[in-house]
Amino acid sequence: MHPRAGTRARPEDLVDLDALLSAYADVEPDPSDPAQRVVFGTSGHRGSSLDAAFNEAHILATTQAIVEHRAAQGVSGPLLIGRDPHALSEPAWRTALEVLAGNDVQVLVDSRDGYTPTPAVSHAVLRLNRERGAGTADGIVVTPSHNPPRDGGFKYNPPHGGPAGSEATSAIAARANELLENGLDGVRRVPFERARAAAEGFDFLSSYVDDLPSALDLEAVRREAVRIGADPLGGASVSYWGEIAERHGLQLSVVDDTVDPRWSFMPLDSDGKIRMDCSSPSAMANLITTMQGEAQYDIATGNDADADRHGIVTPDGGLMNPNHYLAVAISYLFSHRPRWGAEVAVGKTLVSSSMIDRVVAALGRRLLEVPVGFKHFVPGLLDGSVGFGGEESAGASFLRTDGTVWTTDKDGILLALLASEIRGATGRSPSELYAQLVAEHGDPAYARVDAPASREEKARLARLSPSDVSAGELAGQPITAVLTRAPGNGEAIGGLKVLTQDAWFAARPSGTEDVYKIYAESFRGRSHLAQVQEEARAVVSAALAG
Structure with a gap:
């Protein structure tokens, strides 16, 4: 816990907006650096212009990739685009409009020229697809969600209105990085004034509220x-x-x-x-x-x-x-x-x-x-x-x-x-x-902690199978299940979950740091939870070593 956690930010804690916005326009990312490529996590591409991870080139390439993806999927109707108050959201929104208009995509923007919550975009996409026919509208939300003020974010919602699946995001990211590697050759854009004039207004607020x-x-x-x-x-x-x-x-x-x-x-x-x-x-x-x-x-x-x-x-x-x-x-x-x-x-x-x-x-x-x-x-x-x-x-x-x-x-x-x-x-x-x-x-005790892991260990963790776990007990109770796929839909969980009658832990690699996350819970109190967390590290270490 930081000593000033919960206290108001001081001037030295605040981001330099001029530097942030200048970097968005001026810094050219190096696509040979993994940290400067387009990477879609569970909620889109995120990063800071100060780190060459969220710059104009990224948004030009990603928007062009989305245009090509939606065309390949037969999505020919309007694209609804919203943004949040992060400083990088405004320039990224403008860049996206330039590319969308350059590709003759019909764009709907907030008629009040205001900020647009993610759920309002999802609600509007679903509404238009009910009214105009399924699969005709999709959306983009320019937001890094709860991330710090220095960050920007860009996520795509296909016609189902929710976050794009991994098949779509993988294709979009791959094409965006190809465009970056080719010096943005293939990106079509028009000046912002022309793009903004071509966009149509949509009352996201009234539709939702x-x-x-x-x-x-x-x-x-x-x-x-x-x-x-x-x-x-x-x-x-x-x-x-x-x-x-x-x-x-x-x-x-x-x-x-x-x-x-x-x-x-x-x-x-x-x-x-x-x-x-x-x-x-x-x-x-x-x-x-x-x-x-x-x-x-x-x-x-x-x-x-x-x-x-x-x-x-x-x-x-x-x-x-x-x-x-x-x-x-x-x-x-x-x-x-x-x-x-x-x-x-x-x-x-x-x-x-x-x-x-x-x-x-x-x-x-x-x-x-x-x-x-x-x-x-x-x-x-x-x-x-x-x-x-x-x-x-x-x-x-x-x-x-x-x-x-x-x-x-x-x-x-x-x-x-x-x-x-x-x-x-x-x-x-x-x-x-x-x-x-x-x-x-009962009264469960729940916590999440991190444990150190190299890039190679994280990769092995994501590929584990239940047979890699040799332990028969966890914190004094027999292990009842070892999961590497979710029971609800059979999808890989990208890690491991181990269960007993009164407790469980799940281990998943971090996508941004050299750690893995241990989620754990016990219905037998906090001391038992601590034991679960300690033994979880041992179980994971043995599975990775095996």
């Missing part, structure tokens, strides 16, 4: 006069919350509507960086302090920069652990959505809490456990076979009340409003309901 009653019981929120404090953390949802309050008659206040691409108003995260992580107690210190004062709100919420994550603060419990809130949301939704069929499943990533497994079993529902990455929930959300999909990193979405798709990308606004619906419908806070789940199912 006016449709919220199809997914939420806002009448329960109004009826019980739930007092809500919403903090956009300077992100893309900043204009949405006021409109939600006004259009739906809610007692909702925007706690802070400041927008600053340096995020100078933010407390430092646990590692001392500015990071708009609404699941972090350090980053959410301002809102937590507000809730610890006079009881102004029944529910307070936060969102990250592109509003695909949620943070829930209650007067009685502070900031909820994301795993805890996911369990409560699942328990509530599957008890209060009568139009969801009995066969509708619950989706979770394999590093999310096993409290969810116990809640789902008690509900008599089917559990769909998938690898890390929201893209794995897209098919089920799209066809209505998965009612809820959630990640331990505070990203989730769920169906409309009639059992049809709402969004196929993470929706932090939706999950934040659900907390107020829960309060209005039950008279209890989500944290109180989690205490009830603990009384019924």
Whole structure:
């Protein structure tokens, strides 16, 4: 924990915007350097112009690659593009428009010339494809999500409205890097003024906000006069919350509507960086302090920069652990959505809490456990076979009340409003309901730690098979399962998960650092969790050595 974690950023913590923007335009990446190539992670390409990892050349090449990919897939309709308040989002958005117009792609931009949350783009893509015919529209969101202010991000959402799958992102990244290697030969662009004039306006905000009653019981929120404090953390949802309050008659206040691409108003995260992580107690210190004062709100919420994550603060419990809130949301939704069929499943990533497994079993529902990455929930959300999909990193979405798709990308606004619906419908806070789940199912201790690993060790970890694990016990209990593929969809998890009756751990290589991540949980207390974590290192080391 950084000594100033949770305290307001100082001038020396802030990014130099002039240097950042100059580097975007002036620095030419070296495609022979792996750190300067286009790399799509679970949420698009991210990096900083100061590191030659997110520069104009990257966006020119990536946009051209997306144009060619969508054409190869037969996508000929409009492309919807949104952006968040990160400093690099504006120039990258402009660059993308130049390439899209240069390739005669019909582009829809925000009619208010404002910021656009990721869920609003997903919602709009799905809406247009219902109205105009499936597969005709897709989207780009220019955002690095909760990353620090020095970073930029660029992600593609195909016609299903959710994050692009690995097959698409691999093809896009390969073509983008080929274009970089060839000096951008093959990239078509026009001047920005011409590109902006060719773009058409789309009211993302109204399309999204006016449709919220199809997914939420806002009448329960109004009826019980739930007092809500919403903090956009300077992100893309900043204009949405006021409109939600006004259009739906809610007692909702925007706690802070400041927008600053340096995020100078933010407390430092646990590692001392500015990071708009609404699941972090350090980053959410301002809102937590507000809730610890006079009881102004029944529910307070936060969102990250592109509003695909949620943070829930209650007067009685502070900031909820994301795993805890996911369990409560699942328990509530599957008890209060009568139009969801009995066969509708619950989706979770394999590093999310096993409290969810116990809640789902008690509900008599089917559990769909998938690898890390929201893209794995897209098919089920799209066809209505998965009612809820959630990640331990505070990203989730769920169906409309009639059992049809709402969004196929993470929706932090939706999950934040659900907390107020829960309060209005039950008279209890989500944290109180989690205490009830603990009384019924046990009290899990959960943590994530890192362990050192070389690049070669990380590669071997990603290729392990269950037979590579020779251990028969973990922290005093027999091992009941060793997984290298997710039970929900059979996809490789890129690592290892080991389970016992009361505990588990999962080990996955980091994509950016020379470490691997150990996620672990125990229903036998924190001392047992520590034992699980210690033995997990030994299990992984033996598997890698074998």
